[in-house]
Amino acid sequence: MNQKAIKFLACGFGSGLTPVAPGTFGTLAGVPICLICLPLSWFWRLLVVLALTVLSIYVSGRAEEIYCKKDDQRIVIDEIIGLQVTMLPVPITALHLFAGFILFRIFDILKPFPLKNLQNLPGGWGVVMDDFGAGVYAGALLSLFYWLKIV
Numbered sequence: 062m063n064q065k066a067i068k069f070l071a072c073g074f075g076s077g078l079t080p081v082a083p084g085t086f087g088t089l090a091g092v093p094i095c096l097i098c099l100p101l102s103w104f105w106r107l108l109v110v111l112a113l114t115v116l117s118i119y120v121s122g123r124a125e126e127i128y129c130k131k132d133d134q135r136i137v138i139d140e141i142i143g144l145q146v147t148m149l150p151v152p153i154t155a156l157h158l159f160a161g162f163i164l165f166r167i168f169d170i171l172k173p174f175p176l177k178n179l180q181n182l183p184g185g186w187g188v189v190m191d192d193f194g195a196g197v198y199a200g201a202l203l204s205l206f207y208w209l210k211i212v
Contacts, residue, residue, distance in 0.1 A: 062120075064127055070116075070138055071124035077137035087137020088166060091144035092158060098145075099153050110145045114193060117142045122185030132180065132188050139192035143169060146196025150204035151212075157203065160212045164199035173198065 069075070076090040077083045094113075098106050117138040124136045147161040168176070169192055176198070179191040206212045 067123045071136045073137035077135040087140035091141035118185035121188035139189045143192035143196035147199040151207045168195035168198045
């Protein structure tokens with residue numbers, strides 16, 4: 062993959078280039094991907110998330126080399142993946158997307174244990190795995206809210 066494609070994907074189709082809150086805008090760029098997956102069964106959504114995770118690890122690692130900086134704020138493909146992970150345990154609805162978005166951003170910003178430690182992994186693994194973990198935490202809480210009929 063050439064540098065232009067790596068930057069385009071790593072920066073979340075340009076959403077990571079915003080001067081304010083690039084992670085939030087990167088997460089927003091994940092919403093259309095959720096909507097594209099709307100007609101898919103849970104199994105196919107899982108396969109899409111796993112494939113996108115592998116792609117994001119590769120792209121993030123290459124983007125770090127291009128930008129010569131560890132987890133550069135312009136790299137937001139990890140936020141896109143985190144939102145996909147968050148949404149896996151529940152049906153995709155407007156309310157679930159809204160709640161999932163908020164929960165993911167909270168966990169991504171706060172990085173509760175052990176998420177912060179995952180940033181120390183090498184290359185793209187360190188960029189993606191803390192957001193993947195934040196998605197797991199957010200998805201678990203969203204699933205609980207869904208089960209309790211809060212959302």
